[in-house]
Amino acid sequence: MKMEKNLIESMGEKYEEFLIDESKYRGYADSISFPESEEQVCQILRQMKERKIPVTIQGGKTGIVGGAVPHGGHILNLSRMNRVLDWEKCSTGEIYITVEPGIPLMDLKKEVLRLFGKEKVFWPVQPTEESATVGGVAATSAQGPNGYWYGKSSQYIAKVRMACAGGEIVEFDREKDAQKLESLLGLEGLAGVFTALTLRLVKKPEDVWGICFFFEKEEELADFSDALNGRKWENQEAHLSLKEYLDRDTIKMIQRRKQDMAKIRELPDVDEDFDGMIYLELEGSSDCMEELAADLMELAAEHGSDPDVAWALSGEAEVEKLRAFRHAAAESANLRVEANRKETPEITKLSTDFIWEGREFSKLLKFYRQELAQTSIESAVFGHLESGHLHVNLFPQTEQEYQKACELLRTWAQNCVSERGKAVGEHGVGKLKKTILRGLYPERENLCRELKRLYDPEFLMNREDVLDREE
Ligand SMILES: Cc1cc2nc3c(=O)[nH]c(=O)nc-3n(C[C@H](O)[C@H](O)[C@H](O)COP(=O)(O)OP(=O)(O)OC[C@H]3O[C@@H](n4cnc5c(N)ncnc54)[C@H](O)[C@@H]3O)c2cc1C
Numbered sequence: 001m002k003m004e005k006n007l008i009e010s011m012g013e014k015y016e017e018f019l020i021d022e023s024k025y026r027g028y029a030d031s032i033s034f035p036e037s038e039e040q041v042c043q044i045l046r047q048m049k050e051r052k053i054p055v056t057i058q059g060g061k062t063g064i065v066g067g068a069v070p071h072g073g074h075i076l077n078l079s080r081m082n083r084v085l086d087w088e089k090c091s092t093g094e095i096y097i098t099v100e101p102g103i104p105l106m107d108l109k110k111e112v113l114r115l116f117g118k119e120k121v122f123w124p125v126q127p128t129e130e131s132a133t134v135g136g137v138a139a140t141s142a143q144g145p146n147g148y149w150y151g152k153s154s155q156y157i158a159k160v161r162m163a164c165a166g167g168e169i170v171e172f173d174r175e176k177d178a179q180k181l182e183s184l185l186g187l188e189g190l191a192g193v194f195t196a197l198t199l200r201l202v203k204k205p206e207d208v209w210g211i212c213f214f215f216e217k218e219e220e221l222a223d224f225s226d227a228l229n230g231r232k233w234e235n236q237e238a239h240l241s242l243k244e245y246l247d248r249d250t251i252k253m254i255q256r257r258k259q260d261m262a263k264i265r266e267l268p269d270v271d272e273d274f275d276g277m278i279y280l281e282l283e284g285s286s287d288c289m290e291e292l293a294a295d296l297m298e299l300a301a302e303h304g305s306d307p308d309v310a311w312a313l314s315g316e317a318e319v320e321k322l323r324a325f326r327h328a329a330a331e332s333a334n335l336r337v338e339a340n341r342k343e344t345p346e347i348t349k350l351s352t353d354f355i356w357e358g359r360e361f362s363k364l365l366k367f368y369r370q371e372l373a374q375t376s377i378e379s380a381v382f383g384h385l386e387s388g389h390l391h392v393n394l395f396p397q398t399e400q401e402y403q404k405a406c407e408l409l410r411t412w413a414q415n416c417v418s419e420r421g422k423a424v425g426e427h428g429v430g431k432l433k434k435t436i437l438r439g440l441y442p443e444r445e446n447l448c449r450e451l452k453r454l455y456d457p458e459f460l461m462n463r464e465d466v467l468d469r470e471e
Pocket residue numbers: 021022056057058059060061062063064067068078101102126127128129131132133134135136137138139140141142143144145188189190192193194195327330331334426427430462465
């Protein structure tokens with residue numbers, strides 16, 4: 001029993017922080033481990049299987065649907081598996097790096113810079129929260145704002161090694177079986193634990209610019225967004241890589257927290273008259289970006305945004321400040337949920353993550369505004385302009401409001417699905433959305449069930465996530 005003593009510890013007060021993630025949903029568990037190698041992961045899983053103990057996998061715990069929150073059983077926390085294992089520069093010029101799953105995105109960034117500073121490459125999967133781990137990102141298929149240009153995060157994962165429920169290792173290589181690999185990414189840990197991931201790095205753009213346009217009238221902002229969505233913004237050597245929306249409530253929420261957020265403190269205050277902002281990034285050569293930026297300025301001015309009050313910054317270091325402002329939207333929302341929980345501990349994060357393929361942005365925003373006007377629940381709306389992928393954050397303050405907010409999310413999801421949209425985007429289902437969105441993600445459910453049968457028929461891995469257990 002040496003292994004058990006060393007690797008598996010009983011839960012106690014010192015492990016309280018592992019019962020909750022950024023969804024603020026709280027769970028419970030009997031034991032926890034912090035494996036430092038694939039071999040240790042396999043040992044633990046073998047032991048758990050023998051005893052039929054369910055296992056909850058944890059990366060950085062930045063997930064916002066309660067996927068990494070335990071419901072009894074064992075917590076397998078991967079934070080100590082955080083090393084770079086290998087890398088390869090192919091004759092074709094492509095660069096791959098193999099990492100352990102628990103490496104946080106901020107450390108990956110540093111390692112890539114250290115190893116390939118000269119080659120000027122990066123991993124373009126950026127769900128903005130840099131303490132998220134590569135394993136967690138792969139398990140949720142998280143993407144973030146720049147997914148507009150860079151596309152699905154899974155395409156930047158070339159290989160994975162996965163420990164199944166009984167501790168057996170399976171390997172998937174995009175070159176040999178892309179379909180199988182693709183099906184396991186975004187599966188929210190239902191089939192097993194990613195123990196190593198090979199990431200494809202891509203060339204950094206020559207330069208990057210960030211522009212924030214402010215609007216006094218939401219209708220004008222919405223029309224600008226439709227016009228923006230209506231055409232491709234690219235020329236020979238430059239393109240629009242990101243287009244994001246932040247509403248008045250979001251801006252106010254950030255302003256209130258600004259002094260506590262070092263990265264955005266230096267930015268000017270946003271005038272209270274503004275009803276919202278659009279944040280855009282351009283990538284490419286300076287000359288070509290200039291052409292695109294001039295067209296964008298003109299379009300924004302036509303829709304009532306004064307180019308003289310726009311924020312425009314160039315170069316990665318400067319643009320980071322604008323990205324930090326966008327990231328502060330999500331951070332401030334989560335802090336607000338945390339504050340509301342002090343009075344009503346049942347409260348969790350509640351936000352939309354629906355993909356409305358068919359609806360114009362202006363119509364979608366109008367729909368949400370009409371819906372929000374009928375409730376007293378406070379809200380903040382921000383997110384991706386493309387495909388109406390907005391995150392409407394609801395901030396209930398009482399248990400009654402919380403129930404109402406869950407009902408609202410469900411009704412909107414039904415609406416979205418009835419228009420051939422998707423009820424689940426980049427955040428996953430986890431435990432929280434399983435209840436709220438039950439029956440509204442049949443394709444994902446079928447795939448999860450199929451792979452569960454194959455890799456974890458006893459439902460030991462992330463047992464309460466995404467699926468109801470078959471009796
Ligand atoms: C302020 C803030 C901003 C955010 N912005 C974005 C955004 O823009 N876009 C976006 O998509 N998300 C965003 N997120 C959500 C979150 O960062 C992502 O979901 C991220 O992928 C979670 O990674 P993690 O390491 O924290 O995973 P965790 O929260 O620990 O786990 C998430 C899920 O992955 C599973 N898992 C973790 N590691 C493994 C592994 N090695 N093998 C198998 N399964 C595993 C867990 O069991 C769980 O189901 C944001 C979160 C915060 C707090």
